Amino acid sequence: MMIKHFTVDQSYKELTEHRTLLLPIACYETAINQNINGHIPLHWHDEIQFVLIIRGEAVFQINEEKIIVQEGEGLFINSGCLHMAEEINHSGCVYICLNVSPHFVLAQDLYATYVAPYIQATNLTYVHLDTKEEWGKNILEAIIKINHLMQKKSPYYEIDITVQLTLMWQNLIINGFQLKYEQSEMIRNKRMKQMLNWIHQHYTEKVMLKDIAQAGQLSRSECCRYFKRYLKKTPSNYLTDYRIQKSKALLQQPDSNVTDVAFQVGFNSTSYFIEKFKKSMNMTPLTFKKNKND
CATH class of the missing domain: 1.10.10.60 (Homeodomain-like)
Incomplete structure (x- = not known):
């Protein structure tokens, strides 16, 4: 599915419903230059987001930081972070966008220990993903697998998706992030x-x-x-x-x-x-x- 336009509310929270009938996730392809604005405008959402560039290149801004993401690379964007994207050099940038409710990443009994600390950390607004590191390669490959699962909807595909999400999250957090919680940054x-x-x-x-x-x-x-x-x-x-x-x-x-x-x-x-x-x-x-x- 190709998303060309999305709406936001008055606080610029995205209003796109990020879920299937059974799962609190959404996975779709986005062509940046086909958005009504010619770029992905500033917005935020409660869901965490994984991005994989499948064509071209783009510059993403997450809160006040900017990062260039090229074909084959991706991003993890944390919950609640303001972000926007513009393609570079008219490259016709297209990316897979995977949005997931934080509460669906792992079983609820594991949420407080292995999810909440990362969602709440003020120094983890985004993570650049590439294939140079095995953990990054694993996450990017899982995004592709989930995109295929969402399109094919084979029997029990929902279970296969949860397996891939668990793998993605494990690979993300085993990097040993030194998490910080700065009240001033939250304010x-x-x-x-x-x-x-x-x-x-x-x-x-x-x-x-x-x-x-x-x-x-x-x-x-x-x-x-x-x-x-x-x-x-x-x-x-x-x-x-x-x-x-x-x-x-x-x-x-x-x-x-x-x-x-x-x-x-x-x-x-x-x-x-x-x-x-x-x-x-x-x-x-x-x-x-x-x-x-x-």
Whole structure:
């Protein structure tokens, strides 16, 4: 199954249902450039995620860190971490994405000892997976096996999947991570999500820096430092980008027009909306609308 678009709620938590009828997991292929935004936008979810690049290459951002992942390599992305992805050099990047509820990784009696400490650790936001290490190779091969199992759905495939998940988790944790639990890092992550949540709830209104900062219980200068650290942009630039992102879905509606869309997403000037949209998308909103509706 190929996923081209997913939705998020106002806190940017992904709303895609990550489960089959029987299992709290989802496994699908994602073509980055086929997403409505041309990239995988910033989001997070409670599930842990395993990624395997099967074509091209991409740069992933997890919280404030960026990492390039090439064909044949992968990532483990921990629960609750903000992340996004962009392909590199128009490589047509496609990856297998495996999302799993942490409570399904191992039997419940083992969860407190072998899962919860890793999910809660503040120094384990992601792990780069490649074939140079045997444990990494084992995880990447298991992702492929699970993807095939999900597609074929042979008898008892659910049991086979649980076997592969156990193998993956064992290979991940036997690396001997020195887990850390920094309260300050937990607070920073929470405040960043609070500020993003506020923007996503109020982007159609007049937004002031002091309001964003207040949502995260920060000063305006500290708010700007948070955005620079996590997103490499100012709160104002993030707001503009988010408004443009929201405008794309509206522009695809047959009866929409550029002026109405501009005001619906919070711009108080059509010309300013067109200017920012063109800078972001290398085309005007009208051209985008015509291309998508042809």
